Amino acid sequence: MTTQFENIYYGAGTDVGKIRFASSGMGWKQLEGDKTVTVSAADIKWIQWLRVARNFQLRIILKEGRRRETFDGFLRDDHDRIAALVKQHFSVTLEAKEISHKGWNWGATDVQGDDLAFLVSNRTAFELPLANIANSNIAGKTEVSLEFANADGGANGKKKARAVDELVEMRFYVPGTHTRDG
Amino acid sequence: GELEERGKGWKRFVSYKGEAGLPREVEGLRIFVDRKSQTVILPINGFAVPFHINTLKNVSKSDEGEFTYLRINFQTPGQLAGKKEDTPFEDPDATFIRSVSYRSTDGHRFDAISKQITELKKEVNKREQEKKEMAD
Structure with missing residues (x-):
């Protein structure tokens, strides 16, 4: 059984690499460069x-604190092999987290660890790391806006032509009279 | 079939019944307009997040220095312009996404995206109108 997978990204990074599973753990190595993650x-x-x-x-949730490591780029068909590998090497069950693709703009927000999750029909539609929220405002009784930190820092003139579209702000309508505990 | 019961008065719509329906283009982490599914897919923190065209109100574009900003406004309660029958205002606890703003140094692309969204919205509205007229 193959223990290596190609075209895998580490975290939010844009460099592809390969990841390998062994009983000691897993290791990712950048394809064009020397960066490695274990x-x-x-x-x-x-x-x-x-x-x-x-x-x-x-998504690997680590024992220490709430830290985690993520690797993107696996294919649907990789699931069974990955499930077998993590069972065999780490004795953990691969847990499928269901994501909503319904296309609705209403649901509920929920703080989960270090993220603010937006749930549609009780399924995660997306998560926003709380650390990326640079500013938040409450306008009137029903509107909350979140501004996001520029990942590049911006100030130091690091003007790289980003290939991605950068999310800068999100506004929510929150029912005004409703109070939620917890 | 995945039918949703959320009170009467608005039509059910679902962009994708499962993740397999997402188009390949979402891999690029850029806004993508999927005409076939009448959906705009936004990249949010690595997720590909679909929004059905029925949830969209309009889109606006502005230039500031080297950046072009694209703001997508959604249908939400508390807006006079919102059409009541299109959204499930029956759920008093729901939080709505009201708007999402992006920026890019590629103004031409945002211009194209903005036009695609506006066109799709027009197309869907027109079809709705025709359906209503047929029903009368």
């Missing part, structure tokens, strides 16, 4: 499988 088997708490933009993500 996740030790002993540090793995659980592993999730979810659909993201770049196909499927393997």
Whole structure:
């Protein structure tokens, strides 16, 4: 059984690489460059499988704190092999996290660890890392706006032609009279 | 079939019944207009997030220095312009996404995206109108 997968991205990065599974853990290596990332088997708490933009993500939740590592670019057909590998090497069950693709703009927000998740019919539609929220405003009784930090820092003139569309702001309508506890 | 029961008065619509319906283009982490599914797919923190055209109100574009900004406005309660029958205002607890703004240094692309969204919206509205007239 193949223990290596190609065209895998590390985190939000845009460099592709390959990832390999072994009993000691997993290791990712950049294709064009020397960057490597290793996740030790002993540090793995659980592993999730979810659909993201770049196909499927393997999300490794680490025992230490709430830290996690993510790898994007797996294909639908990789699921069974990955499930077998993580079972065999790390004794964990690959947990499928269902994502909503309904196309609705209404649902519920929920703070989950270090993320603000937007749920549609109780399924995650997307998550926003709380750390990326640079500013938030409440306008009137029903509107909350979130501004996002420029990932490039912006200020130091690092004007790289980004290939991606950069999310800068999101506004929510939140029912005014409703209070939610917890 | 995945039918949703959320009160009467608005039509059910679903962009994709499962992840397999997402078009390949979402891999590029850029806004994509999927005419076939009447859906605009937004890249949000690595997720490909579809929004059915029925949830969209309009789109506006502005230039600021080297950047072009694209703002997508959605149908939400509390807007006079919102058409009541298109959204499930029956759920008083729901949080709505009201708008999402992006920026890019590629103004031409945002111009094209903006036109595609406006066209799709027009097309769908026209079809709705025709259906209503047929029903009368």
